[in-house]
């Protein structure tokens with residue numbers, strides 16, 4: 001679980017947080033899953049599901065790179081560390097609240113909460129920039145699966 005990382009529970013100031021982010025090397029970037037056809041599964045497409053309820057959230061072909069990585073690990077202001085994966089869209093998410101720039105992990109982007117539409121599990125955040133948007137979804141709250149390509 002992302003919350004179980006033992007790091008000091010001192011709410012960092014924005015400046016200290018930025019310093020920490022600069023000082024902390026990101027883990028090796030997870031390779032994007034190549035959109036290779038699985039010969040044995042010609043009629044299935046790879047999807048990303050909610051780990052809690054298995055609802056379809058997004059798919060591998062929506063995976064994107066943001067700031068040179070698909071996967072990012074960040075601390076939040078409460079000291080919890082999240083590893084997130086970036087997706088262009090996540091139709092299985094509903095977004096909540098007004099977008100805020102506070103403590104945004106991506107420069108120039110505001111964020112709002114993204115929940116699973118089915119079970120309302122907190123799956124991550126939607127990031128809104130000047131002319132674009134993407135989802136940063138918590139890796140540990142997702143799982144890979146397949147579904148018929150026709151749906």
Ligand SMILES: [Zn+2]
Nearest residue numbers: 050053116119
């Ligand atoms: Zn769910």
